[in-house]
Amino acid sequence: MSTADEWSALLATDRASLDRGGYGERVADVLRDRITQGVFPPGTRLSEEALREALGVSRNTLREAFRLLAHEGLLAHEFNRGVFVRELTADDVRDLYAFRRILEGAAIRAAASAPAGALDRVREAVESAEAAARRDEWVEVGTSNMRFHQAIAGLANSRRLTESVRRLLAELRLVFLVMAAPREFHEPYLHVNREIYGLLAMGAVARAAAVLDRYLDRAERQLLDAFER
Amino acid sequence: MSTADEWSALLATDRASLDRGGYGERVADVLRDRITQGVFPPGTRLSEEALREALGVSRNTLREAFRLLAHEGLLAHEFNRGVFVRELTADDVRDLYAFRRILEGAAIRAAASAPAGALDRVREAVESAEAAARRDEWVEVGTSNMRFHQAIAGLANSRRLTESVRRLLAELRLVFLVMAAPREFHEPYLHVNREIYGLLAMGAVARAAAVLDRYLDRAERQLLDAFER
DNA sequence: GCATATTTGTCCGTATGTATA
């Protein structure tokens, strides 16, 4: 994969979605989609010249997009060598889940003093995941599951905590690419998420936090097992 | 302040320090120093043209430095208007301290399973702050105090938690600029930091965490008081 | 409200240095 034409095919997109903010952000949006969909697998080197031609933007604009995605942890920038789709290790998985326990745990324990409507977004995420499951759209289930955990983070009512969780979940999408069977991975959590919401709705914060902890332990173990192979 | 000459005077620096990494990072280092020293106070607009000439770099390189500092939260980028030194509000102070309680609290409670040498770095930060105080260098005391809290974060042995605290403390430096008297602000914490280290060294993790919490409450209140005026 | 000047956003050509086959 080296010519601009070959890259073009992978980047075909509706230009309609490219109409807000600076060019850099729009280009980053396109690349982010391709990366989280696995079109550019971890380790892939993103050639400036080929992508520039394929996307029809200048190097400056493309480099801005690279910088945005590098900041999100999706790309790794190696000086004088180029930009690569980030490859996460088993240690990264352990670190991500240790951090998730801290952040999501703190957020859910603050549920009693959550801002109005924050719990509604948790419920909406649960319902949207269940709806996607009924339609057999398991990638969409995964996306809704991310929304669920983002909503949990929102209970803390802290802009910086919410943003940290957002970045954390973005990195996790790189890890999920190793899971070959999205249905088997995501399906069991539909019920767990519903249970956590139910406990929160009745004010059983401590029990909800305990269920969340068990969920994180289990997901981490599953991912580490997948990394073994 | 509009001509390049006027900016040049504020940017005078030893070029010797400008010899690692990409140009963008070196330019960012210079600007970061000036911002945290208060040379460019919050709200200042950083003109591309003036800075480009003063620093002797191209616009592309300067814009790269802007992006790096915007990621760190030190600059705010307003589309088609330019970049400004970030102005933090009282709400930001509350959010920063709420987040500090979560992150530093989680880190200090993990002190029992901290990696080898992590506690030594806490002690080193305490001692370096005390040494700076004996020399009456109160800005340096503030820097060492940051090192102390960074070392506390290191007890958690999580790359991502450490990085989050690093960014959090960088933003806090913008807030500290409102404190007119650095000595009165930093001096009381010398003893508190020594006390926290002592408790950690004897394994009294819970008590150390409690002292840290009281420290954070007090610092937050002081800063919010300063914001009132 | 309008016209002008300034500044940013974007693109391009080119020179230089660095990594790799």
Add this chain to the structure above:
DNA sequence: CTATACATACGGACAAATATG
């Protein structure tokens, strides 16, 4: 070691948005 490919950085250009009178 040489050659090639590529990233870094510069400077100029023009369009678009903003600020200024």
